Amino acid sequence: MTDTISVNGQQHTLPSDPRTSLLDFLRHDLGLTGTKKGCDHGQCGACTVIVNGIRINSCLTLAAMHDGDEVTTIEGLGTPDNPSALQKAFLEHDGFQCGYCTPGQICSATAMLQEIANNWPSDASESLEGEMAATGEEIRERMSGNLCRCGAYANIVAAISEVAEESA
């Protein structure tokens, strides 16, 4: 037990109230409001962050459960002065409208592309083994936990595909 959590490379003390979700800890205690609360029930994906390299819904986990973990939020992926490739691609392809689901989409896509690179299969994969490719259908399946009510899906897939191709 260290009672600390690393968020975007900075060490923080875990909250004293055990009921505090990781999401509320990030948004309220740390002021990292880039991570969004859309449903608080793991149904919309707006709160997606990357914990130890894996994407999770931060609303579905308590902060106290992340002793010693390394968390990356949208603020840790890039900044207005130095945006990540996905952040730039979302901007270019208009992969958002209201912007509320966007940090979750980008965090999710960041980790999702790594899952494909690691050859993890999905429901859309033809085989459970072998090399996985970031096809449109793979991206759609793997991103289906991130809702966008504005309906920017077509542009989001275009943005992710472009980054996947560049890094392939």
Next chain:
Amino acid sequence: MTVHFKQDTPDDSNRLDGMKQGVLGKSIRRVEGMAKVTGTAPYSAEYPIADCAEGVLVTSTITRGKVVSIDKDAVLSMPGVLAVIDDPAMTTRAAQGTADEAPQQEPGTVCYWGQPIALVVAETFEQARDAAKHLPINYREDPSAPLDPQAVEAEEQEDETVRQGDLDHAMATAAHSVDVTYTTKGHASAAMEPHASIAQWDGDKLTVYASLQMLNYNISELADALGMEEENVRLVSRFVGGGFGSKLGVSEDVVAAAIASKEVGRPVRVVMSRQQVFQCVMRRSETTQHLRLAADENGKLIGFGHHALVSNLPGETFAEPVLQSSHFLYGGENRDLMLEVARIHRMTAGSVRAPGEAVGMPALEGAMDVLAEKAGIDPVELRLKNIPEEDPEEGLPFSSHKLAECLRQGADAFGWDSGPRSPRHTCEGEWWVGTGMASAARVHNIAEAKSRVTLKADGSAVVETDMTDIGTGTYTILAQLAGEMLGLEPAQVLVELGDTKNPRGPGSGGSWGAASIGSAVYIACKAVREELGQRLGVGETELELKDGKAASGESLVSLLDGNDLSREGHYEPGDIKDDFTASGFGAFFAQVRVNRFTGETRVDRMLGAFGFGRVLNHKTARSQCLGGITWSIGVALTEALEFDPRDGHLVNCDLAEYHVPVHRDVPDLEVVLVEERDPAASPIQAKGIGELGMCGGAAAIANAIYNACGARIFDYPMTPDRVLAAMPD
């Protein structure tokens, strides 16, 4: 200085086309986009306000009755709890769009299950949530709460009723007739950002950061609820995480936060849970629609009938305007249209994206497909035959009419296989594959709007209004519009929105935002140009501005001579609205596959072609269309509010049980923008595009389901159970 302009006559001078900067209409990135993709754009719950307490709403577990008592002491002793508030000024429903006055108050009177009745305030969210769950409430239930819209006597909305000629006779004598009844389920806006407010007081001045679409109306609604003067109220909504109608009117969190903040003497934040957003904001009414179409042997309509039944709470003025485009979309001299409202005690019915056409058009366009089949005419051809030359009821000319072009260009781009059609022509493995199409129509709305445009001494510009950008692209199109008029790149134009300290815009809703506030900005810019022209000794119409310079070579900076130049534009729709019927038009084409064993429908591809006046930014306009088409998929296949028949409560009140389209439901979509100038729509020749993209699209999918597998279904959404039940053996 304010310049007022009221449009009474069409404007086909198209002044914007003569400007020199060349940025309007261009496909530029959103000017606020970097803030959104980096998570640095502040939404309403996210302002860092010191010493802010947290409020959680408590909602009713009865349908109708009175709150007899609330045992506040039971939770006031819990850790961190500061107050339990049940002030009679608290609102119990969201205001309807453009209400301009407080919605229903008195939380002690319960009218629907899930209604807010109290607010618990505590130091932390966890403490407030816990206390809210433990607050004991005693009710006196009123058992007489009708819940089934089919079981009560409905009220006719007389201003919607049209009776021309003799439809019964036309139906009896027509070569081809269709007499069908469609149903649609209720829908939720389900904007991704839950409704949220932070209220703080400075003496008798109130500021609320809130997630709202129409601050110009919301400020009046809030002030009225609190018995305050508007000048003491400020609302801020710089970023709004989607609205789709649910944030048109002031919502319960806003008023509760304001009252609580006053009572505890600290800022208070109130964020609705997702379940509360579903259950106590707005639903789109379910509908039952009776369509009657009578056509001659060539498929030309001689009779048109559309009756609709919708529902709402007693006393609510809003009735889902199902017939809105049915009044003018197709001809037919014998007409019978009627809208009725059943008064029931389900949650409030109100505006959800494209109120009216979102459900009226899918029914009408489904019936048109049945007619095309009966008459043996290609569905595109049937629509083309029935485009009226003037409004068939009012006799008014159309301000512009792009339906024929949209049908033709859409069919071409999609590769529509015209000619006689019959179902089950293609089978791929387990899947029947077919295509369908539908027309799109959405009435053109426009509203009064004000904006201030300031040319700064340094040669940059600022546009100020309380107008909102709810994802629609307002920030960007206003930067483009002002840049075009003043000879600046959009990056040199700062657009300040979502703050009632600025001149009042129209608010975002009814697809009227861009045309209305764009016109106010246009008028203000024209006034700035007039002053600049005077300084240069040229008329405004001769003035050419580009890249911060006049054609004579003089720079804006030198013309301004160290001073700012500011003008306020005030746009008002004039008599022109009485002289024309104005609407956006379009066409949808879809290819679907239907599983022959499970009844599951997948959309393979979909295209929409739309004509809606001047396109202000091709990128953001296309995105609006993509969003609308995506909603069409939801309406067609998955979205349905389900109410408990015993107490009327909304059962599927979250995003796991109310199925909005997800990534894998949405294929590559194609959008064709049929550019035009509508001189009667607005001074900038633009109409709206926020809603047109979902007005009929569900029927293209429904008609494709029939073409694929032979299942003719009259109930939306077309879920697998319904498809299987209707599928021929």
